[in-house]
Amino acid sequence: MHISTKCSIAIHCLIFIYEYGEEKRITSELLSLSTGCNPVTVRNIMSALKKDNILSVKFGSGGAKICCPLDKISLYRICKAVEPDMLNKLIGIHSAPSPLCPVGRNIHAVLDKSYEKIRTDLVASLTAITMKEIIDNYHYKGA
């Protein structure tokens, strides 16, 4: 696993909504054009963000707004929303070690202990970065 591309699409959408949400009615069609992925994928991602109260989407007529202060939206929150099981997917452990071998029997427990620390550290990294910082960055870099 890796940190899903869904996460980067979500960020892309959030920037777009933040920048143009006031003047335009943002539809999944529009976002799919900007992100280059298809409208259903966008809708699924939006749906996930909505469930975590990061944004609100108008049913029926379309239109999305961010409904949460930017500095409360961390990368971790976004990742977790679009890929709830991401911490487990992130680190792969071979699934069929032999129970007949002393190493095989214990490898999972042993690895878990070390990998748990890596997960904790990663969560801290992801939590430290928020949409505020990303959008500041966008304004600085952006045309």
Place this chain on the structure above:
Amino acid sequence: MHISTKCSIAIHCLIFIYEYGEEKRITSELLSLSTGCNPVTVRNIMSALKKDNILSVKFGSGGAKICCPLDKISLYRICKAVEPDMLNKLIGIHSAPSPLCPVGRNIHAVLDKSYEKIRTDLVASLTAITMKEIIDNYHYKGA
């Protein structure tokens, strides 16, 4: 991407070699039985570890030995050896944002800046854990 299962297989093999390398002649066949994956995969992983001077494998007759102090073998070194491109694979960015859209044009540069920090943090986490710690853990937990 995720941290490859190859990495966990590599660790499994290293523990096995450390524990039994003196008394037994360790072949890819034997390791494949213990890890539950096939001998060619094991050989490829061993080959990668060998290239990074983590272990030495006898050609022809078989038999593997660790040829590096355990505390010099970090998780990062193992991951890097078995999956050289892992940092890039780890974090996914959608590949086709529209160049016609201001957000699409700049998203890669903006994300890179934040993701770079996550990569750096992760490398630090992975470097902090070494085979010494893992094998100590194994002895503590192990039967």
Place this chain on the structure above:
DNA sequence: CTCCTGTGTAATATTTAAAGTTACACCTAT
């Protein structure tokens, strides 16, 4: 010096996970 068992590695096939597509019920503003 030849047979046996093993490594190294390429080519191919299989499996699995991610992403895209199609389809359609339901909502809402006009």
Place this chain on the structure above:
DNA sequence: ATAGGTGTAACTTTAAATATTACACAGGAG
């Protein structure tokens, strides 16, 4: 009532990871 949206399920396609097959070559044992 209708046109243009959303939400979501089922299915298809694509791409990546893993396994399989195959074989040239190495080295020890007889």
